[in-house]
Amino acid sequence: MHAFKQDLILRFIRTFLPAITHVRQYTTAHQLTHSSIQDAYDHLIAAMGDDSDLSLLFVDDRVVVDSEPLEDTLHSSRFIQLFKERGIQHLHFFRDITLDEMTSFIEFLLIPSKESEESTTFPHIQFGKVGLKYRDDIESDEPDETDKAEFEDPEEGNRAGDRDRQASLQVAENFEALQERDMDVMVGIYNAVKKRGALPDQEIGKMVADIINAIRQGSAVLLNFSPLRVLDEYTFSHSTNVCILTIAQAMALGVKDETLHDMGVAAMLHDIGKIFIPEDILLKPEALTDEEWMFVRKHPQKGAEYLLSRPGIPALATIVAYEHHMLYDYSGYPGVSAGWRQNICSQMTSISDYFDALRTKRVYRDSIEMDLICEQMRHMSGNTLEPFLTRNFLILLNKISDGAAGPEQGH
Incomplete structure (x- = not known):
């Protein structure tokens, strides 16, 4: 990773922490809070640069980006602690994240974990424990209602079975x-x-x-x-x-x-x-x-x-x-x-x-x-x-x- 890129990410981390502090002390409507969230948001967008996203992984009290650990700083240690206290081991921001979404995410982080909804999601932020996921679009192993209804038709079930067998054969051939x-x-x-x-x-x-x-x-x-x-x-x-x-x-x-x-x-x-x-x-x-x-x-x-x-x-x-x-x-x-x-x-x-x-x-x-x-x-x-x-x-x-x-x- 280029040193300039690493510096931009560390700046985002450094500005994210005051935003957390100000939301905790005041309300999101307070001018100081709004300014600190805006500052963190601007630094996040700058850290992404020309990339479509920014992925942070927390490993052994280090922030890892693109398989490289960032420089250890007091700010990065506090940043890691903030997320580890919530059981969060990875954090993924996408380019289209909005300022309002960033604000909502910070508010979410300050809700006691027992009171927060496990299903809380954000359109352009992914986070959680490290999962066994090999595709970016896999959400759950459970079929949705559409899938369940689809398999109520025996003929469709047979066709789906044929598709699965063909797909299995293709994987084997690969x-x-x-x-x-x-x-x-x-x-x-x-x-x-x-x-x-x-x-x-x-x-x-x-x-x-x-x-x-x-x-x-x-x-x-x-x-x-x-x-x-x-x-x-x-x-x-x-x-x-x-x-x-x-x-x-x-x-x-x-x-x-x-x-x-x-x-x-x-x-x-x-x-x-x-x-x-x-x-x-x-x-x-x-x-x-x-x-x-x-x-x-x-x-x-x-x-x-x-x-x-x-x-x-x-x-x-x-x-x-x-x-x-x-x-x-x-x-x-x-x-x-x-x-x-x-x-x-x-x-x-x-x-x-x-x-x-x-x-x-x-x-x-x-x-x-x-x-x-x-x-x-x-x-x-x-x-x-x-x-x-x-x-x-x-x-x-x-x-x-x-x-x-x-x-x-x-x-």
Whole structure:
């Protein structure tokens, strides 16, 4: 994120707080209150710039925008506290928000949560707890009255059943096509690295875009669709599995558009540095020697150095390749100086990487059952895995798995 953009968002946060204070002390009709709300509104519109919206995510007492945490300030801490007290973990403003809507939203925030209506909505503001939502237009799993009436007609019910079956077949075909292309893309990446050639960036980008679209379509037409079930039913490379799981995490957090695509590319290329490790080390079934571990621990840096100069590859991929083994408590590798802040995409990729490594059989150990994986991840949450993201990943698994048999992080 450009420093100017970050500064505009922080200015909005700084002006939003006095608006809250003045509404609490006076009425919305008071001139001072009106001026402070107008100031916050103007700064919100300025922060959006040319974008159609502004999405804020509250993770570990940080405000995250486009997968990047904002600078920690006293104002941002108070801003986060205001929303966390209401159980709000994400906040999404849209371009057409009006001053009156902003005023109503501020008034809503000051109503005690037990007295406020859970169904309160605003046309151009979305907020709430992080949800397991893969499409922007999904509101509820419950059918509305029109849907219920429609299925009272047996013939229409049969036609709807046929449409559902056709849609299910289309989703299956989408993932089968991705499965067929997966190995070609991975071989292309491998050969490019080995020959120090150009990465197949267009093929990688197309693969990621198609994964995003396949997940969206699957969630739109299949009630029990799940990214985990995709991994169980189709055979993808580890890198693509991590890509699918990271995209699923990001979509559930409301990430979209170019940021979502960049996160998918970064997740797919997270382990590219392993291509520089001799295969006899990668495939060794016995414990590695200290010298061999030295090779392994260098692969994040090797991968980042390789990606740094590759055209067509987002800068986020370099960051994730470097950070994905760092671990939340910085006990991993590579070691970094005090004050280093990991990118949220690196932390999400680390979670996906760890999970898929456990659920997959390796040369040095068998796969691990799903319940044991989840238990291990719960114990690691707040230590080696980022707690907020891990909790939501486990919620995602519980939502879509219900104890399905699954997968120790390997070399």
